[in-house]
Amino acid sequence: MLLSTGSNPEGHGKNAAPGPRDEPLLVADGIAKSFNGVPALRDGRLVLKRGTVHALCGGNGAGKSTFLNIVMGLLHRDEGSIRIDGMAVDFRSAADALRHGVTIITQELSPVPEMTVAENIYLGREPKIGGLVVDFPKMRQAAKRLLDDLEFDVPVGARMRDLSLAQIQLVEIAKALSHRADIVIMDEPTSAIGEHEVHILFNALKRIKARGSAIIYVSHKLTEIFEIADEYTVFRDGRFIESGAISSIDRNHLVTQIVGHEVKTVEKGKPNEGAPILLEVRSLSRGSHFKNISVTVAAGEVLGIYGLLGSGRTEFLETIYGIHAPTAGDVFLDGARVDPGNPKKCIQRGMAMVPEDRKDTGLVLCASIAHNIALSSLALRAVSGFVRRKAEAAATDRMMRLHRIKAASPNVPVETLSGGNQQKVVFARCLLTNPRLLICDEPTRGIDEGSKQEIYAFLREFAAKGNGVLVVSSEAPEILQISDRIAVFRQGRLDHVVDGHETTQQMLTDLAS
Amino acid sequence: MVANAISNVATGARSKSIAAVGPYLKSFSIVIVFVVISAFFAVANEYFMTWLNWVNLLRQSSINGVLAIGVTFVILTKGIDLSVGSVMALAGMIAASLVTSTNQHFVLWAIVAGLGTGAALGLLNGVIVTAFNVPPFVATLGMLSMARGLTLIFSDGRPVPNLSESFRWIGGGSVAGVPVPVLILFLVFAIGWVVLSYTTFGRYVYAVGGNDKAAKTSGISTRTVIASTYVISGLLAGLAGLVLTSRTTAALPQAGIGYELDAIAAVVIGGTSLAGGRGSLVGTLFGALIIGTINNGMDLMGVSSYYQQLLKGAIIVVAVMLDQFRK
């Protein structure tokens, strides 16, 4: 039963049901939720129409996740109503929500790596012969029909561990739809995949739309929202602010609604002509990751590196910073060669790095803000191995104020902070080593718009003091906004270095693909 | 009874669970568990609360306590050291061989030899783990067997008796009424606590255990830090071996079998996470005291050792459940 429904739109109970197509699929109104008397959501509203992608926008603390958790049945609302297809619903659990056709695809995908695509899709509800033995041929057929129907290019027999992240995501979507999900919630689906894969994903979303399902789409990447969404809703401070058709607004309007006030975009001045070279990379190679790359960063300059995921850009940064040893080539800082393969030495020489994945490589999540901020520079504030606690506290305090890190105390674990504040902690840690060259890999990933602008401003300011910045981003508007020059990576090679003041987004994406 | 006490503490902890006081509450709750267990035995047995019994209890906990402090360092880096029981046997054996009636050296040489043996085997553990990427469980499991083998080879399976008077002072002597092993335990605890709380190395230990990639990105030589924790664990196993050998006045080839499990149990009861990055020596110290108290108190009450084992196991599991609960 279950097997056939998902892959066969005609047999789909809800889609086949009569009723006006333009009646909203989901209407949420006046949703409120408090935790221990502290309201997290005061007035959540959303009207989701069939066959649309609906962007739910808002900064950290806007109440988006609380709202979605209520829609998903993970939290129970205090007030308000939710109707699906005109029927009032009140979900008690995620399974309950799933029965009503609501499913979520989160940032943390959960495939079983050793199982095949088909096995993953039907995990826990395998078709069985005589109720005992798994009917593998039937399962494969059903999975193949499902994927073909969606035009997802994923082999059903492949093991999950052999798939790319984007393919895994497609499998998760197929799995969701095989549950006859009408409403698919996607939370930051593109945070871990590259531009090409985003393209595949968006094509898939378009096909899902065409089937009459609807998607609630959450992303901090505004470019994507303008590309894929049909409608939008903005929450701020736990309240519904406005909604409408995405075609009727522009980027600035959306940012203003999310942040609550006009955001000044960072102005970048031209760097001084003839400024001394700070970083020089000479013919650097590392195996198959990147080959023969030479580039310089002048004092006062922000050099952007633009390239697709897998273009070797992250490995390039990590090799400069000494996490990996190069197979050939050298790195010079202030004209002197840097010992390869030793981050500690790089820090001592004046480098600092904000890694791509702050949870995986940037922060000790279970440790406190203070301990994280001080981590790289402990030796600077220690006497014969003993930490000078007063000096440390003063430095931490200064950094927290400087970067406006919002937390109850410097002693709370960083895992309790929002993404933006966590990223600021990483920046603070890097700055305490008094770096001259700041290396940033996707510094605004998964961060809300307000914090993004603060980070841009900070990077420009840092460079303006005569330091250098090397920044990787896969968001073209971002790289254009902050870089003086842009190095375009393609398949492990540095093809072009273009002027950041004169290049357009279109030129950049053309060069990279 | 203990389970009751622990869950009472747990509900108390939960109701006030503000992130900032979490760590303090955590080390506090173990103290409460200890006090409750002690209070129970104090009521149940008239001898429990005597000075003499507390001296006994502390002395009985001292060897496990010293081992557990060393193992805490390793576990904080997300590692494990299963070899401490065997390492202490070998260290004790080598030290003892230098202070017998037929081969008598100055006691300091025996101490240096014992500590050196422990540190060297710990270093070997550390190198195997960091330079060859062998999982700590496997590396130290191998060492558990190798060190035992070396002990048997070195001793030809025979005990080494008749140790010199000055060597016997380490385990049997006392200063101002306090037994030397207890002084050693407190000294080791104090040094360990200062190292973990006040030095850069201590911070690195927590950071490496919390997230080794982030620690590396932050410029920490993660391998050196991890290897050092095994050296510390080995060194303290050597020290515990000296105390044990001195206390039993003979080095036995079968000494210390299974001691690693009590040491790990003390660490775990003390709230240090096997996933690394969280925990404290205060917890470990009280973890060791709780195990010692249960053994001592139940012996005093004449409870069958079969039930003692059952209860000790239950306490370990409940302690970790409590830990999960708090997260």
Next chain:
Amino acid sequence: MKVTRRSTIASFAAAAIILSTGTAFAQSKTRIAALSFGESGEYMKAWSSEIQNHPAVKDGSVAVTIFDGKYDPLVQANQIDTAITQKFDAIIMSPFDLQASAPAIDKAVAAGIPVIVSALKTASKNYTASIIVNDTEGGRIIGDQLGKLLPNGGNVVLMEGPIGQSAQIERKAGIDAGLAKFPKLKLIASKSGNWSRAEGQSLMENWLLAHPGQINAVLAENDEMALGAIEAMKSAKVDFKSVPVLAIDGIPDGKRAVQKGEMTVTLYKYARAEGQGAVDLALHAVKGDSYKPRSEVWESLMEWKGGSQKDYVVPWLILDASNVAKYM
């Protein structure tokens, strides 16, 4: 019982059920601490239950607390400390280690508590009295028995206890002395099976492979290892009639094996003699020469001699198919 008087600890009642054995005693009772070296072994378990079945314990005039030494000399040393703190009237100790037990025993005696050493020896000279079988004698007896079983000689394999333990050293010395009288018996292999049935089994499996058809007799320093050897011999279809197995201890499984004809001889170490005999010696040490022993072992097996001797030797009983039924 003190516990029940305090209402505040009523909640601990559940635990108190578990803890029922120890705390209740009147001050007039004689209190004895019995330190078993390891309660998970069969002989020691028998030893401590014999102690608890002593007439004086059963009628309530003596309170005994059993301590489990867990095969660890350190644990035993700690338990001696505990017994001193608790001011027991006497200590019965079965020392796990010859050397390591000495300082603990000296300490207890110095604290004025008589110590009766039972079942295993100690290097201490200060104990009050001892009641132990003679292991050297036991070894000599099985060596001698084997010589009589194989008058024409043959190849013998020997399973030893943990090298260096007093029982191993002495049983080995006895066996050597016993075999020395029969020059036609040739010891072709000997190794430690650490008192363990499993180790004995694999040891025998290896020997049967290494010396096919050449093994004429098996000696084991305890029953457990011999039982392991018997299992290996069964798998290899070795005839028990032509290859005798001789061992020491007389544990129930060993006696059953003798009854089935799988084991030829075992020496019965009478747990009651070492256990209950020690209780009488302890009471003698507490109450003085007027004390009359109450265990039947002093009638059937040993002489009391006023209770004032330092070392009592418990005789071995030689069990074979002819007499084993009596001791089952």
